Structure formats: C-alpha cells, structure tokens
Amino acid sequence: MSAESATSATPTRTQVLxxxxxxxxxxxxxxxxxxxxxxxxxxxxxxxxxxxxxxHLGVLEAAGLVRSEQVGRELRFQALGAALxxxxxxxxxxxxxxxRRLDRLREQAEQG
Numbered sequence: 001m002s003a004e005s006a007t008s009a010t011p012t013r014t015q016v017l018x019x020x021x022x023x024x025x026x027x028x029x030x031x032x033x034x035x036x037x038x039x040x041x042x043x044x045x046x047x048x049x050x051x052x053x054x055x056h057l058g059v060l061e062a063a064g065l066v067r068s069e070q071v072g073r074e075l076r077f078q079a080l081g082a083a084l085x086x087x088x089x090x091x092x093x094x095x096x097x098x099x100r101r102l103d104r105l106r107e108q109a110e111q112g
Contacts, residue, residue: 011064016087019063024048025056029079032066036078 064083
C-alpha cells in the first residue's frame, strides 16, 4: 500500500461506494479525517485486529479515500477528500433528478 498505488488509476464510483459500504471503514475514515495514523495506532483505538485494519486501509487506498506516507519506520495513513467529494456530487445530482420528478408528480396530482 503506497501513495503510488492510490494514484496510479482513478478509482471508479463503484470502488468508492463499495469502500464506504463497510461500518469499520467508515470508522477508520472518520478517525483519519481527524489526524493521520498508522495501522497499529488504529488497531489500538478500534476493536479490530491490525491485520483487518491493514486490509480495510488497502480497500480505502484503492478507492482513493486514503493515502499512505512513510514517516520514519512507520507507514501513516491520512484521509483524502477528493473521491468522497466526487461521490457526494454524484449522489447530489441523482437526488436533484428525483426531486424534479417528485415535483412534477406533485404538480400533476394537484392539477388532476
């Protein structure tokens, strides 16, 4: 898991949403949003083994939601907002489309 692997290919929407579909990954991402941390530090804070944390970090990194950086002997991870912001924009566009449809239905119901 390196910064290079996270930037070598643009993650798909499916990868981002799949990465976010797990409660533990949400917890890890929220924690990393506060400050960078190593897998060992995260394992000490969360009720998950270090090996499981490492697997979750791999999924988050592949989705472009976190990146890793070597700091001395430690590999630290930090949250990235770009992929999350892009997913939020996509979901907002879908929601806006549904709102327009609902408004049209409401207008038709009021006229009928």
